[in-house]
Amino acid sequence: MEELAINGGPRIRLKELPSRRDIGSEEMKELVDVIWSGNLNRVGGTKVSAFEKEFAMLYGVKHGVASTSGTASIHVALGAINPEPCSEIITGPISDIGSIVPILWQNCIPVFADVDPETYGLDPEDVERKITDRTVAVIAIHLFGQCCDMDPLLKICREHGxxxxxxxxxxxxxxxxxxxxxxxGDLGCFSLQQSKQMTCGDGGITITSNDELAERARLFADKAWPRGQAGDRGYLFLAMNYRMTELQGAVALAQLRKVQDIVARRRRVGDTLTKLLSEVEGVNPPKILPGVKHSYWLYPLTIDTGIIKATPEEFARAVSAEGIPASTGYIKRPLYMFSILKDQATYGSSHCPFDCPRYNRRIQYKEGDCPNAEKVLRELITIPVNEFYTDEDVNDIFRAISKVARYYRENPKA
Ligand SMILES: Cc1ncc(COP(=O)(O)O)c(C=O)c1O
Incomplete structure (x- = not known):
C-alpha cells in the first residue's frame, strides 16, 4: 500500500490548487468608469442601482437592496420586517456569526433549531417545535451552497404567520x-465577501418581491432618509448607513454578469467529486436533497469512523499532507456556544436583550441544545472549491481522499 505523505510517502499533488477568483478586466472596466465619474457614493451614481436591478432581474424578483456585507443584508431584512424588541427569531446554529448578529442588534432573541444531520439544512420539525407566541420569523441558512428543505419551512411559516x-x-x-x-421566502440575503461565489471584497444584497418590505429595506440601509423628497431629511425611523459604495457596486456588477458561469463551473466540480467519492468506502459525500442544485461554496464531507479508523482531524491532516487543503469542523462549535450567546455577553455589562423586562422569560444556551448540529461540527471535513479547478484538480482531490481512506481502512496506525 502506498505510504501516506504525512508518514513520508510521495504526495499526490505537488502544486497548489487554484485559489485566485475570477476577477479581471471586466471588473476593472466598471471600476474605471466610477473613478473617472468622480462620484464614489451610490447617491448620484449609477453602478449600485444597476447592480440592484440586474441582481433582482437574474433572480426573478422585483427588488434588490445593496448593502455593505452579508451581515448588513440580514440586518436590512430584519429592519424591513421591523420586529418588536424581544421577539424570537428561529435560525440554525451552524453559520458565520453574521447570521445572528443582526438579530441581537434588533434586540431580538435568537432561538436555535437543529439541522438535518446529512444535509445540514434546518430541520423543519424542530423549527415547528421551537415556535412560541413570541416567534416572528425564521431565518433559513442555506449552508455550504445547498438549500434547506424549503417546502415544509414555507408551510410552517405560512401556518404560523x-x-x-x-x-x-x-x-x-x-x-x-x-x-x-x-x-x-419573504426576503433573501446574500454576502459578497471575498470567498463567496461572487464578490466585491465585502458587500451584500437583500432581495424581495414585496413592495412594502422593499421600501422599508431601502430606507433601513440609508438612515431612513427618503431621498428625492423636498424639505428636511426626514429620517423616518431608526436605521443604519449600510450604503454600498460605487466602487463595490462596479465590481459587483461585473461579477454578477459572470456568476452563472462561475456557479456552473463550481457545480461541475462539486458534482463530479460527489460522483467519484461515492465509490470510496467509508467516505460520505454531501447528501443532496431531490430537486436541489448545490452551488458549492465549500465541499463538505464526512467519514464513517466505523470503517475508516481515523478521527476526522487525522483524516483531514493526512489529506492536507497529500497537497489537498482539508479542514475540520467549520466553525468548530455551534453559534450558541460562543460567548455572545452562551454568556449572553452583549451590550456593556448588560445581557440585553436577554434580561430585558419586556422578555419576561429566560433563555439559556447550552451544549446539547442541537445535538445533530454538534455532531455535524465534530465530524465535518471541508475542501475548498474554486471556479478554476480543472478535471485534473478534481481528480487529484479524489485520489488524495481515496488514498487516505484506503490507508486508514487497512492500516489504522498513521
Ligand atoms: C451563511 C452566512 N451568513 C452570513 C454571513 C455574513 O456575511 P459577511 O461576512 O459578508 O458579513 C456569512 C459570511 O461568511 C455566511 O456564510
Missing amino acids: LYLIEDASQAHLAEYKGRLAGTM
Whole structure:
C-alpha cells in the first residue's frame, strides 16, 4: 500500500490548487468608469442601482437592496420586517456569526433549531417545535451552497404567520425544485465577501418581491432618509448607513454578469467529486436533497469512523499532507456556544436583550441544545472549491481522499 505523505510517502499533488477568483478586466472596466465619474457614493451614481436591478432581474424578483456585507443584508431584512424588541427569531446554529448578529442588534432573541444531520439544512420539525407566541420569523441558512428543505419551512411559516428570511450568503444561484435560493421566502440575503461565489471584497444584497418590505429595506440601509423628497431629511425611523459604495457596486456588477458561469463551473466540480467519492468506502459525500442544485461554496464531507479508523482531524491532516487543503469542523462549535450567546455577553455589562423586562422569560444556551448540529461540527471535513479547478484538480482531490481512506481502512496506525 502506498505510504501516506504525512508518514513520508510521495504526495499526490505537488502544486497548489487554484485559489485566485475570477476577477479581471471586466471588473476593472466598471471600476474605471466610477473613478473617472468622480462620484464614489451610490447617491448620484449609477453602478449600485444597476447592480440592484440586474441582481433582482437574474433572480426573478422585483427588488434588490445593496448593502455593505452579508451581515448588513440580514440586518436590512430584519429592519424591513421591523420586529418588536424581544421577539424570537428561529435560525440554525451552524453559520458565520453574521447570521445572528443582526438579530441581537434588533434586540431580538435568537432561538436555535437543529439541522438535518446529512444535509445540514434546518430541520423543519424542530423549527415547528421551537415556535412560541413570541416567534416572528425564521431565518433559513442555506449552508455550504445547498438549500434547506424549503417546502415544509414555507408551510410552517405560512401556518404560523411568520416571516421566512433566507440567508443565501453561501448559496448564490443554488436551486430548490426549480426555484432559486433567496426567492422562496419573504426576503433573501446574500454576502459578497471575498470567498463567496461572487464578490466585491465585502458587500451584500437583500432581495424581495414585496413592495412594502422593499421600501422599508431601502430606507433601513440609508438612515431612513427618503431621498428625492423636498424639505428636511426626514429620517423616518431608526436605521443604519449600510450604503454600498460605487466602487463595490462596479465590481459587483461585473461579477454578477459572470456568476452563472462561475456557479456552473463550481457545480461541475462539486458534482463530479460527489460522483467519484461515492465509490470510496467509508467516505460520505454531501447528501443532496431531490430537486436541489448545490452551488458549492465549500465541499463538505464526512467519514464513517466505523470503517475508516481515523478521527476526522487525522483524516483531514493526512489529506492536507497529500497537497489537498482539508479542514475540520467549520466553525468548530455551534453559534450558541460562543460567548455572545452562551454568556449572553452583549451590550456593556448588560445581557440585553436577554434580561430585558419586556422578555419576561429566560433563555439559556447550552451544549446539547442541537445535538445533530454538534455532531455535524465534530465530524465535518471541508475542501475548498474554486471556479478554476480543472478535471485534473478534481481528480487529484479524489485520489488524495481515496488514498487516505484506503490507508486508514487497512492500516489504522498513521
Ligand atoms: C451563511 C452566512 N451568513 C452570513 C454571513 C455574513 O456575511 P459577511 O461576512 O459578508 O458579513 C456569512 C459570511 O461568511 C455566511 O456564510
